[in-house]
Amino acid sequence: EADIYQTPRYLVIGTGKKITLECSQTMGHDKMYWYQQDPGMELHLIHYSYGVNSTEKGDLSSESTVSRIRTEHFPLTLESARPSHTSQYLCASNSGGQPQHFGDGTRLSIL
Amino acid sequence: KNEVEQSPQNLTAQEGEFITINCSYSVGISALHWLQQHPGGGIVSLFMLSSGKKKHGRLIATINIQEKHSSLHITASHPRDSAVYICAALKGGGADGLTFGKGTHLIIQP
Numbered sequence: 001e002a003d004i005y006q007t008p009r010y011l012v013i014g015t016g017k018k019i020t021l022e023c024s025q026t027m028g029h030d031k032m033y034w035y036q037q038d039p040g041m042e043l044h045l046i047h048y049s050y051g052v053n054s055t056e057k058g059d060l061s062s063e064s065t066v067s068r069i070r071t072e073h074f075p076l077t078l079e080s081a082r083p084s085h086t087s088q089y090l091c092a093s094n095s096g097g098q099p100q101h102f103g104d105g106t107r108l109s110i111l
Numbered sequence: 112k113n114e115v116e117q118s119p120q121n122l123t124a125q126e127g128e129f130i131t132i133n134c135s136y137s138v139g140i141s142a143l144h145w146l147q148q149h150p151g152g153g154i155v156s157l158f159m160l161s162s163g164k165k166k167h168g169r170l171i172a173t174i175n176i177q178e179k180h181s182s183l184h185i186t187a188s189h190p191r192d193s194a195v196y197i198c199a200a201l202k203g204g205g206a207d208g209l210t211f212g213k214g215t216h217l218i219i220q221p
Contacts, residue, residue, distance in 0.1 A: 033208055037152075042113070043197070045208035058208050088152055099144065100209065102154035 003027055006091050006103035014111050019078045021106045023091030032074040033092040033100065036060060043090065049074055081110045114138045115200050117212035125220055130185040132215045134198030137179065144199040144209060145172050145183045154197070157183070188219045 004025040013019060023032065034047040035058075045058030049068040063085070064078050074093075078085055088107050092100040115136045124130055136143070145157040158165050158172040160181070165172050169188075174181040185192055195216050199209040 035209075035211075042115075042211040042213045043199075043209075044211070048208050059210070090152070090154060092154075097142070099156040099159045101156065102146075104151065104153040107152065 004091060004093055004101050004103045006089075006106050008106060009104060010107045010109075012109045012111065013081060015080075015082055017081050019081050019085075019108070021076045021089055021091075021108070023074045023076070023103060024072050025074075025093040025101070026072060027093065027095075027101065028071065029093035029095045029101075030071065031094050032068065034058070034064075034066060034074070034076050035090045035092065036062065037088045037090060037105075039088075047076065081108075083110045086110050113212065114210050115198055115212040117196075117198050117215050119215060120213065121216045121218075123218045123220065124188055126189060128188050128219075130188050130192070130217065130219075132183045132196050132198075132217070134181045134183070134212055135179060136181075136198075136200045136210075138200060138202055138210070140200045140202055142201040143174055143181050144197075144201065145181075146197040146199060148195040148197060148214065150194075157196075159201075185217075190219045190221050193218050 007022045030051045032049045035043040036046050037043045044060035046062040047066040088105050090105045091103040094100040118133050142161045144159050147155045169186045171184040195214040197214045198212040
């Protein structure tokens with residue numbers, strides 16, 4: 001079983017709030033990813049990291065930011081949430097050429 | 112046009128039927144993934160393949176690199192197989208992030 005955890009699972013919050021979505025993995029994976037999935041749509045890569053202090057933007061432009069201060073932790077932050085940020089956010093990790101392990105996702109709703 | 116196309120988009124079948132989901136991609140890849148997503152949103156990796164065929168239980172995945180096509184088969188389908196099945200391409204070189212198809216919504220009726 002994959003050991004990658006996302007919190008919260010669900011978040012409903014008002015416009016303008018600062019939000020941090022947590023993602024942690026206990027597998028020692030060096031690579032971590034954030035994907036965004038709008039309802040009924042495909043997933044898109046928004047951020048990835050190859051290791052500590054490494055962060056890159058993905059294929060889909062996002063107003064969110066990420067940090068990778070520790071190997072096991074890859075939080076995603078929205079400084080000022082807007083309704084357009086309503087989506088599901090999935091975190092994943094892997095090492096080398098191995099399959100990515102996915103978290104259960106965070107369903108975010110901005111009112 | 113998406114770089115990864117899946118068909119069918121929706122599929123309803125009876126328990127026991129043989130299921131085939133197709134995936135075509137238009138980019139160079141180093142590997143192709145088949146993923147399963149349940150209604151709660153969590154995703155499980157089923158297969159990662161770069162050539163030939165892989166089998167796990169009742170699931171079989173094949174890939175034809177020359178034709179840029181992959182298929183996922185489910186034998187003796189069961190209602191618990193109901194989920195969204197997603198094809199995702201790992202492009203060669205650069206980032207390891209995946210490029211996803213839109214998914215196939217599979218419902219297996221008892």
